[in-house]
Amino acid sequence: MDRGMEFAVTRINQRCCNINEAIEILKEGNIVAIPTETVYGLAGAISSETAITRIFAIKNRPFFDPLIVHIADIGACRNLCAEWPKAAEVLANVFWPGPLTIVLKRNPAVNPLITAGLDSVAIRMPRHQVALDIIRGVGIPLAAPSANKFGRTSPSCAQHVIDEFWDDDLRVVDGGACEVGLESTVIGIGNFGVEIYRPGMITKEMIEHALNEKGISLGVKYQQSSASPGHLSSHYKPKKPLVLVTTKDINFNEYYLEEVKKTLNLSGSKYAELDLNKMPTIVARTLYASLRDYSESDCDFILGVIPSHYNTAASDAIVDRLRRAASIII
Ligand code: TXA
Ligand code: MG
Numbered sequence: 001m002d003r004g005m006e007f008a009v010t011r012i013n014q015r016c017c018n019i020n021e022a023i024e025i026l027k028e029g030n031i032v033a034i035p036t037e038t039v040y041g042l043a044g045a046i047s048s049e050t051a052i053t054r055i056f057a058i059k060n061r062p063f064f065d066p067l068i069v070h071i072a073d074i075g076a077c078r079n080l081c082a083e084w085p086k087a088a089e090v091l092a093n094v095f096w097p098g099p100l101t102i103v104l105k106r107n108p109a110v111n112p113l114i115t116a117g118l119d120s121v122a123i124r125m126p127r128h129q130v131a132l133d134i135i136r137g138v139g140i141p142l143a144a145p146s147a148n149k150f151g152r153t154s155p156s157c158a159q160h161v162i163d164e165f166w167d168d169d170l171r172v173v174d175g176g177a178c179e180v181g182l183e184s185t186v187i188g189i190g191n192f193g194v195e196i197y198r199p200g201m202i203t204k205e206m207i208e209h210a211l212n213e214k215g216i217s218l219g220v221k222y223q224q225s226s227a228s229p230g231h232l233s234s235h236y237k238p239k240k241p242l243v244l245v246t247t248k249d250i251n252f253n254e255y256y257l258e259e260v261k262k263t264l265n266l267s268g269s270k271y272a273e274l275d276l277n278k279m280p281t282i283v284a285r286t287l288y289a290s291l292r293d294y295s296e297s298d299c300d301f302i303l304g305v306i307p308s309h310y311n312t313a314a315s316d317a318i319v320d321r322l323r324r325a326a327s328i329i330i
Contacts, residue, residue, distance in 0.1 A: 246330065
């Protein structure tokens with residue numbers, strides 16, 4: 001191994017820490033990146049205002065964008081929300097631990113910095129043993145956004161976090177590649193129905209089915225929410241521009257290449273194409289890693305062509321993220 005390589009490996013090792021070290025860091029009111037089954041999170045104990053402030057600072061995240069609170073047992077919700085509707089009970093029992101975030105009325109005890117001053121709080125129980133062990137070890141729920149700079153692609157392995165925060169003093173617990181690969185489904189529960197603010201791998205159909213099974217007749221619909229400002233368009237941007245083809249039967253030929261080159265002011269028209277043809281769960285798992293890898297390659301732009309069989313609920317989440325990451329949509 002040459003000296004430069006050796007130095008890089010040492011720096012990467014220095015960036016990692018184990019579960020016990022992470023628990024200590026969090027108990028001291030500092031922040032640490034942790035694995036979850038969706039993406040890596042940048043975690044701080046909800047009791048530490050210093051940690052919460054640092055999360056926003058290190059991410060360059062605006063204070064109007066609220067954080068998700070991560071718990072390890074359902075009982076913790078009692079101290080976080082002011083209401084616990086029957087639908088929340090049902091969905092939590094079916095989908096937790098797992099990639100579903102439920103937005104509920106906030107308990108005034110929750111620091112408004114976490115909820116961006118909203119009267120609601122977003123809660124989720126992750127399905128990654130390391131995350132659960134850390135939350136239990138700290139004994140306090142953890143606020144954690146995805147561990148990336150604001151507006152950028154979420155990290156689906158520890159190396160992504162290290163790359164993203166290379167210049168910052170941040171440790172990460174390496175829990176392997178994320179099993180799901182896309183951020184959790186975010187839902188709100190109102191008197192008249194369930195609203196999906198951010199689609200994810202827990203789909204509309206799965207939520208409807210779970211509610212129906214328990215005789216709860218609430219409708220479920222997609223809803224853009226100003227209360228979910230983190231789900232802005234122009235989010236999840238890779239470093240190289242993404243060109244997304246959503247129109248069916250387009251032949252991405254010379255004409256389109258020239259148009260893309262002109263519109264994006266590129267010096268060349270070499271592209272790397274995302275492989276979107278596998279099952280949505282498989283595509284989701286590696287999507288963010290591909291966006292990052294291609295951004296580091298010598299291509300001028302990344303191409304994504306939505307396959308015509310993409311009409312299932314699970315593919316909605318993938319198309320949603322690609323649309324937000326895209327610089328051009330055809
Ligand atoms: O899978 C995930 O959800 C990952 C892992 C780390 O748990 N976390 C994550 O966090 O994606 P973040 O901060 O990148 O995205 C949280 C989303 C944002 O769109 C935010 O606006 C929304 O949840 N959100 C948080 N609190 C909310 C609230 N009270 N009402 C509506 N939306 C809320
Ligand atoms: Mg995020």
